[in-house]
Amino acid sequence: MKNAMTIAMGLALGLGATAAGALPVIPGASGFGMDTPAGRGGKVIKVTNLNASGPGSLKACIDASGPRVCVFEVSGTIRLNRDLRIEKPYLTIAGQTAPSPGITLRGAPLAVANTHDVLIQHLRIRVGDDANGAGGASPDNRDGLQIIAGKAPVKNVVVDHVSVSWGVDENFQLWHTGVSDITIRNSISSEALHDSIHPKGPHSMGIIVGPDIKRVTLTGNLFAHNNARNPRLKKGSETEFHNNVVYNWGNHALDTEGDANLVGNYFKKGADTRGSCVHERAPSALYMADNIGCGFTDSRSPTVRQSGYKPLAARDAYDYVLTYAGARPADRDSVDQRVVNDVKSGSGRIIGSQRQVGGWPSLAVNTRPLQLPANPNGDDNRDGYTNLEEWLHAYAREVEQGNAGPTIPKAPTDLQVDVLYP
Numbered sequence: 418m419k420n421a422m423t424i425a426m427g428l429a430l431g432l433g434a435t436a437a438g439a440l441p442v443i444p445g446a447s448g449f450g451m452d453t454p455a456g457r458g459g460k461v462i463k464v465t466n467l468n469a470s471g472p473g474s475l476k477a478c479i480d481a482s483g484p485r486v487c488v489f490e491v492s493g494t495i496r497l498n499r500d501l502r503i504e505k506p507y508l509t510i511a512g513q514t515a516p517s518p519g520i521t522l523r524g525a526p527l528a529v530a531n532t533h534d535v536l537i538q539h540l541r542i543r544v545g546d547d548a549n550g551a552g553g554a555s556p557d558n559r560d561g562l563q564i565i566a567g568k569a570p571v572k573n574v575v576v577d578h579v580s581v582s583w584g585v586d587e588n589f590q591l592w593h594t595g596v597s598d599i600t601i602r603n604s605i606s607s608e609a610l611h612d613s614i615h616p617k618g619p620h621s622m623g624i625i626v627g628p629d630i631k632r633v634t635l636t637g638n639l640f641a642h643n644n645a646r647n648p649r650l651k652k653g654s655e656t657e658f659h660n661n662v663v664y665n666w667g668n669h670a671l672d673t674e675g676d677a678n679l680v681g682n683y684f685k686k687g688a689d690t691r692g693s694c695v696h697e698r699a700p701s702a703l704y705m706a707d708n709i710g711c712g713f714t715d716s717r718s719p720t721v722r723q724s725g726y727k728p729l730a731a732r733d734a735y736d737y738v739l740t741y742a743g744a745r746p747a748d749r750d751s752v753d754q755r756v757v758n759d760v761k762s763g764s765g766r767i768i769g770s771q772r773q774v775g776g777w778p779s780l781a782v783n784t785r786p787l788q789l790p791a792n793p794n795g796d797d798n799r800d801g802y803t804n805l806e807e808w809l810h811a812y813a814r815e816v817e818q819g820n821a822g823p824t825i826p827k828a829p830t831d832l833q834v835d836v837l838y839p
Contacts, residue, residue, distance in 0.1 A: 440801045442536050442575055444810060447725045448600030448634035449657075453573035455536035456509035457803060458794050459484025463787065467493045469501075475520075479503050479510075486805065489515035493782040497525035500563075506532045512539030512744065513578075513812040516785040519745050523547075523777060526560045526590075531569040537562075539816055541580045541744045543752065544588075545771045546614050556614040559585035561606075566595035573598050578817065580605040580744040580753050583771045585615050587646060589624035591633065600634040600724075605743040607756045609643045611667075612769035621667070621767055622646040626675065629653035634724050636660050637734070639742045641756050642767050644668055644689070650675035652700065655721040658682060660734035662742075663710075664760045665689055667767055669696040670711075676702045676720045681728035683735040684710030685760065689767045707731050745816040751778045 439452040462485055465473035475495060478487035484507035492515045501522065512520050521541040529535050542561040561581035564574055581588040581604070588606040591599060601624075611621035623643035626633055628651040636659045640647040644667035650656050654675030663670045665687025671679070671694065684694045694711030697703060702720040705713055709731040729737060739760060740746065743753045755774070759765030768774060793805035802810070 443577055444802070446577075446602070447727075448575070448602060448636060449632040449724045450573040450575055450598035450600050450634075451724070453534045453536065453575060454484075454507065455534055455575070456484045456486040456507055457806060459486060459507060461486050461488060461789060461793060461805065464489045465491055465784075467491060467495050467782065469495060469497055475510075476501060479508065480505070483507065485509070486511060486809075488787055488809075489520055490787055491782065491784050492516045492518055492520060493780045494521045494523050494777065496523050500526050500528045502528045502530050503535055504530050504532050506534045508534070509536045509809075510538065510540065511809050511812070512537075513809065513816045514787060515539075516783040517745075517748050518750055518778075518780050518783075519748065519816070521750070521777070521780055526558075526563045528563040528565060529571060529574050530563070530565050531567060531571060533571060534573045536575045536577070537579060538577045538813065539579070539744050541582075541750065541753075543580075543582050543771070543777055544585060545583045545777065546585060546610060556585045557616050560590040561588040563590045563592070564596060564599060565590065566593040570595040570597070571599075572596070574600075576601040576604060578603045578742075578744055578746070578813075580607070580750075582607045582609070582752060582756075584609045584622070585613055586620065587622040587625050588643065590627075591625065591630055592627040594627075594629040596627065597631040599630075599632070600636070601638060602634070603637040603738075603742050605639045605641070605753060605756065606643060606647075607639070607641045607752070608768050608771075608774065610769055610771070611644055611767050619644070622649070623666075624648040626650045626654045626656055631655045632722065632724070633657070634659070634726060636726060636728075637738055637742060638662075639664070639738050639757070639760065640670075641665060641760055642687070642689075642765055644767055645672060645692075647671060649673070650677055650701070657721060657724060657726060659726055659728045660731070660737065662735055662738040662760065663694075665765060665767065666692065668692040670694045672696040672698075673701045673703065674698045678704045678719050678721055678723065679708055680704070680706045681731045681734050682708045683731045683738075684708065685763070686710070687759075687763060687765065709735075741817060747819040748816050750780070751775070
C-alpha cells in the first residue's frame with residue numbers, strides 16, 4: 418500500500434479533475450452530474466428537530482420550493498415510516514453541518530424522484546426490518562437511497578459520503594429510463610438484509626443501475642456484506658466503476674448486462690463469498706484495467722464515455738476507501754467502524770437482520786446553533802463558490818479529515834494517476 422501522501426493526493430484531486438470549464442459542486446471532484454449547482458444561491462433552511470415532518474424537520478426543507486440548502490442544528494436519528502421524497506430541484510442537503518454524531522435516517526428510503534440538480538452529503542441511512550406501519554416503509558421496495566424517474570427525468574444528482582445499510586430491497590437503487598448524469602462517491606453500502614422480510618425471499622442487494630440509465634459514476638465507495646448487486650448493471654446502462662472496494666459478496670460482486678469501465682477496483686473475498694467477481698451477461702461490453710482480487714485480465718478499450726475522473730491505482734484505492742468512505746469518516750458511528758474493521762481483518766458475515774449486529778446505535782441528540790457566513794450568497798474571493806458553499810466545505814473537511822482539516826500535500830510530479838486509461 419502507498420503512504421499517506423498518495424491517499425491525500427487523491428483527496429486533493431477529488432480522485433480526478435473535472436471537465437474543462439465546469440465548476441464541480443464539490444471542489445476538485447469529477448463525475449457525471451458534478452457540475453450541478455444544487456442549492457447554490459438559494460435560501461438556507463435550518464433543521465432543528467428530528468421529527469419526520471412539520472416545522473423544523475428535514476422534510477420541511479426538502480419540500481420547500483426554489484434553490485435551498487438544508488443545514489442541521491441537531492444530531493440524532495430521524496425515524497421514518499414512509500419514503501422521504503425529494504421532488505423539487507436545486508437542493509443541497511449538507512449533513513456535515515450536524516453536530517457529532519451526525520444524522521441517521523431509519524425505517525424508509527430517501528428518494529430523489531422525478532427531479533434534478535440535487536446534492537446529498539454526509540448522511541447515514543440505516544433502513545432495517547421494522548414492521549410496516551410501525552416505523553418502516555413497505556418491505557417490497559424498502560431501499561436505502563433511491564434515484565428514480567417515471568413522471569419526469571432525473572439528472573444531475575451527486576451523492577457524496579453517504580452510508581447506507583440494512584436495505585430490505587437494495588441499499589441503493591437507480592431506476593427507470595430517464596435517469597442520467599449521476600455520481601455516487603465516497604459512500605458505503607453495507608449489510609443489505611438477506612433472509613429478511615422481502616416478499617420475494619432472500620435478497621441482500623448492494624446497488625442496482627436500471628435499464629438504459631446513462632452516465633453514472635461510482636467511485637471511491639465501499640460495498641461490504643451484500644450478497645449480490647455490487648453493482649448490478651442492467652441492459653443499456655453506462656457506468657464508470659472506479660476505485661471501489663468490494664468485500665464479502667455472496668453470489669456475485671458485479672453482475673452486468675450493461676456497458677462499463679472497471680478501473681482501479683479492489684475485490685476482497687470473505688466468509689460468504691462463493692461466486693465470481695464479475696458475472697458478465699450479453700450484450701454487455703466491459704473495459705477492465707488494474708482491478709485486484711480475482712485474477713482479472715485487462716481487456717478491450719473504454720466502452721463508455723469518461724467523465725474526466727482519473728483513477729488511483731487499485732492498491733492505493735483500498736487505503737483511500739477504508740480511510741475516507743462513509744458519512745463521517747473522522748466521526749464514524751459503530752456500524753461504519755465495525756464494517757471497515759471487518760474489511761481490514763477479513764471478518765464479518767452477510768446478515769438477515771440488523772438485530773444480529775446490535776441494531777441501530779443510540780445516537781446522542783446534540784444541538785448546536787449555526788452562525789451563517791456574512792453575505793452567504795456572495796463570492797468574496799471570486800472563485801465561483803459562494804461564501805456559504807465555502808463554509809459548507811469547511812464543515813465537510815472536519816467530518817472527513819478531523820477537526821484540524823489537515824493540509825493536503827501536493828501530488829508528486831512523477832505520480833501519474835491517469836495512466837490506467839489508454
